[in-house]
Amino acid sequence: xxxxxxxxxxxQRVDLEITSVEEEEKGRFRRIExxxxxxIRLEEDKVRLLPDIDxxxxxxxxxxxxxxxxKERAARNEKxxxxxxxxxxxxxxxxxxxxxxxxxxxxxxxxxxLNARLNAEADKLKAKETEVAGKTAEVEDLKKxxxxxxxxxxxxxIDKKKLRDGLAAAVSPDILKKYETIRAKRGGRAVVPVxxxxxxxxxxxxxxxxxxxxxxxxxxxxxxxxxxxxxxxxSEAPPETV
Ligand SMILES: [Zn+2]
Numbered sequence: 001x002x003x004x005x006x007x008x009x010x011x012q013r014v015d016l017e018i019t020s021v022e023e024e025e026k027g028r029f030r031r032i033e034x035x036x037x038x039x040i041r042l043e044e045d046k047v048r049l050l051p052d053i054d055x056x057x058x059x060x061x062x063x064x065x066x067x068x069x070x071k072e073r074a075a076r077n078e079k080x081x082x083x084x085x086x087x088x089x090x091x092x093x094x095x096x097x098x099x100x101x102x103x104x105x106x107x108x109x110x111x112x113x114l115n116a117r118l119n120a121e122a123d124k125l126k127a128k129e130t131e132v133a134g135k136t137a138e139v140e141d142l143k144k145x146x147x148x149x150x151x152x153x154x155x156x157x158i159d160k161k162k163l164r165d166g167l168a169a170a171v172s173p174d175i176l177k178k179y180e181t182i183r184a185k186r187g188g189r190a191v192v193p194v195x196x197x198x199x200x201x202x203x204x205x206x207x208x209x210x211x212x213x214x215x216x217x218x219x220x221x222x223x224x225x226x227x228x229x230x231x232x233x234x235s236e237a238p239p240e241t242v
Pocket of ligand 1: 227
């Protein structure tokens with residue numbers, strides 16, 4: 001069984017390498033998805049600003065029209081000032097001139113306020129557009145990076161799987177299945193060394209009898225009684241892990 005365990009340990013090493021490549025790939029996919037989601041939200045924010053801007057522009061056009069009318073009214077009053085004949089007319093014209101002046105001031109103030117609001121909204125839109133452009137570039141970069149690496153990863157995984165198949169051929173299907181089951185349940189690690197009589201999967205001491213069996217080289221696979229991983233002792237005294 002010592003050889004079987006050794007092969008299982010090698011299979012596990014290859015499996016961990018394959019998993020790490022797959023995780024890296026998945027991680028990059030997730031980053032693209034996250035960036036894409038953010039981009040969609042930014043674009044929605046941008047689109048939401050547009051009706052306000054359109055409404056403001058329409059209001060500005062109305063006030064501009066009103067302002068033009070008021071200016072005409074003021075010009076008419078100006079012209080009439082040379083035509084007034086008596087006090088009554090002068091009084092009426094003065095009143096009308098004052099009213100027209102007030103209306104002009106009101107229109108101008110209103111137009112100023114609307115233009116200020118339009119500028120503020122336009123600034124918001126511009127800022128949002130800059131964000132959208134930045135995020136779009138980020139998504140493109142991430143996609144390109146992924147594409148650049150994908151071929152290498154795929155080739156690496158194919159190589160590793162071939163290597164694994166070669167190793168797996170030396171182990172009985174039953175044991176391989178057991179290995180797979182433990183691996184699936186135990187976070188990818190089914191085979192662990194014993195150091196200082198402790199399982200390095202769960203770090204709990206194993207019974208002395210099991211340790212003696214392991215050292216001797218048992219005919220059966222020896223499992224950790226606590227985490228049920230397959231145990232092995234390293235042939236060389238391993239360096240102390242900190
Ligand atoms: Zn254990």
